[in-house]
Amino acid sequence: MRVECTSKMTVVMGATGLNGACAAASTSMLAAYALPLALPVVTTDHDEELDLPEQMRIRLDKRKRLADQGRDPYPVALPITHTIAAVRSEFPELEIDTQTSAIVGIAGRVMFVRNTGKLCFATLRAGDGTEIQAMLSLANVGQDSLDQWKALVDLGDHVFVEGEVITSKRGELSVLANSWAMAAKSLRPLPVAHKPMNDDSRIRQRYLDLIMRPEARQMAQTRITVVSQVRKSLESRGYFEIETPMLQTMHGGATARPFITTSNAFDMQLFLRIAPELFLKRAVVGGMERVFEINRNFRNEGADSTHSPEFAMLEFYQAYADYIQMAHTTRELIQEAAFAVFGSHVATHIDGTQLDLSGEWPMVSLYGSLSEAVGEQITPQTPRERLIELANAVEIEVGSTWVNGKIVEELFEHHVIERFGGRPTFVIDFPVDTSPLTRDHRSQDGKVEKWDLYINGYEQATGYSELVDPVVQRERLIEQAALGARGDVEAMKLDEDFLRALEHGMPPSGGVGVGIDRLLMTLTGLGIRETILFPLVKPEQA
């Protein structure tokens, strides 16, 4: 008891534990447990334990009684011989009421309990969702052990069971225990298994979501599969994965507001990156001709069902490729990811709807499709006054810092995107004044070689023929700086080191950015907060 108590204090409280201070420690420990979820703060008196929810008090008491009876509630090691999945696969289809004489040691979380007088049942579940039944009979474990099981094991506890693999009289594959041990005592009750938790709790306490809901485990697994496949797909095409700075002295590579932080040691302002683009291009300048990065970007703006302040982004760059070649590669990456998850290029969402990602994807021109939608020719030369009239006609409020291209893009989003009907579509050839890092179109004035990929009505990826002319790039960034001076908080900064890299010569290159969270949304049909395991949530109390 003493050893267990002091070691626990070290974990929970740091170094304040003293040998023999178990009574005090127990009270302080309650405070340590209670604070994170804002339960009543336990102060000095041991009696204030009564302020905790009843069920938690009872479980804390069981934890203590386990220790008192020589059962460590949190043992360091257990003689496990099989995973639950291994037992299931080793004994796939036993007849009802079979004895195998195979002795195994297994562990899992208790998800279901049925305690009767002399024979107890429990369903144990492993983290992968596989389950097996444990049975404890008076005849096999004896009166004391059975009584302790009934008194001290709750739903949600991790337990170890050692015994024979059998099937019950109902045919359930089971381990008939010779002995049992607590693997980890749970101090809080699980949610009701048969009612869905509300969305807020599911996201704030994702660990409970993962325990209770197979779909949550499935989502986590799908993300793992997709990210892994994207890496394989790129590596098989000769790309190398590199890591570029998250903390930057100057943010760039996108138009967005950054998070700002400070370095104490350098006594200077730093930015969390809004995109890795400018560093990946530096790598291309250095001769890394096919590079990619999958990592987090941070943008200091609101959250909704398609936006998160931090989100995972894939960017990849290929020397001597242009934006059309990059579009093909992007389509293949997404199709290969879909195949890895579904074994098909057709994604099947949880609600059963299917999204066909197969075959070639159409390419439509931004200006052409917009012209068709509004019934008049729109070009980069269309006067600003006319663009504003068209915007006002559909109640788009034109911001004071908007350049013409921005108005065109807003008109496009308003008029055209729905016409794609969710089908993957590359929208090509964007306005030059909203794309400062993109090469001028090889044949069309006022446009750049850029595409956006729309799937299911939202932007899934973007690709460029990269601007590599350092003189033009400098002009573009100076224009951005001027926008910034006029109050556009999202305008790009003049990054002299990036320009210096370009001045050393960057080969003609294609580049792509793919939102990983959005790719998961595309494949699963879920909102962005479901594709991210632990999305940012505001604290429950101010």
Add this chain to the structure above:
RNA sequence: GGGUCGCUAGCUCAAUGGUUAGAGCUGCGGACUUUUAAUCCGUAGGUUCCGGGUUCGAGCCCCGGGCGACCCA
């Protein structure tokens, strides 16, 4: 940014401005050696998100704040 709705026991939810805020599951005590959301008997569990206000009386009405969902921009 605007609007609508919501926040009550560990969880999921009830409750015309009017008795002591209820139910199911969970928990606790008891019965049961084949249970699958077991069944049966008994029982406990509450800062009604927070702070003001109106009222003889507020979970409910009013004001402010917090958190969330949905819709609109």
